[in-house]
Amino acid sequence: MNVNKVRACCAIVIAMMTLDAVAQSKPIAYPSKGQSAQQQQKDDGACYSWAKSNTGIDPTTASAAPPPQGGPAVGGGERVGGAARGAAGGAVIGAIAGDAGKGAAIGAATGTVAGGMRARQNKRTQEANAQAQSQGAMSTYYRAWAACMQGRGYSIQ
Template identity: 45%
Template sequence: MRIANPVRVSALLVGLMLAAGASAQQYVYPAKGQTPDQQKKDEGACHTWAVDQSKYDPTNPPQQAAAPPPPQGATPGSGVRGAARGAVAGEIINGDASSGAAVGAVAARGASRRQNAAAGQQQQAAASQQSQAGMSAYQKARGACLEGRGYTVK
């Protein structure tokens, strides 16, 4: 099984976030004949209120906590542990510990690389979900405020 290139996965996640942001745009219609100046004032007030309610500001999204990046490549020591396991298995199965050690080391390093890549992808996905949840809460609060002031929000 081949793991996707982490750079490509990151680019894909960024693209999905931008697409989600573009599709989540709200349209505001002055249903009670509000003037453009009044609409600007109301939208500004509702933005401030929505930020207070949702704790999310789309004009200044929170920086993601600096989690330590997952190790690139294999985890140190994985090859040694794999070699030891492979040597034992090779000796038991066909009496050849050296070839078993080589196979075990290669297999362990490959598994370690896949685990590290998967951990990085999971961290990126969690950060994306958190950002989307904040944006959703903000838009709900902003929409409620504007509707309360006589606007139609879609």
């Protein structure tokens, strides 16, 4: 198994764990001193503002997935690079076999496919890393929010 496949597998596992953690990450505040629902809502808003200003993290933007990178030419040059490497290798093999041009064409096509695979693996890894970073930010925010709510007399789970 090559390094890129291992990275892609790790990225997928991290993304799945992160998505599961995001769904379970917001702590629950229980009014342990008999606070009314209206008071709890008021305290929640105050703690939201306090945690946001003290951590610099806004949970409404931090939990949103980053916009996908790339467009029709997804790959950031991996396909072109793969085609060039494949053409060079194919030309060498083709020259040995007697037809360098045909070998270069076959190598370029194969290199383009390999470059596309590499581009997709890199994109999956980047998405998983962005998701993990977002989860870390949310965890920091929720720790601050929980500290504020505990200070106002709530039990946090």
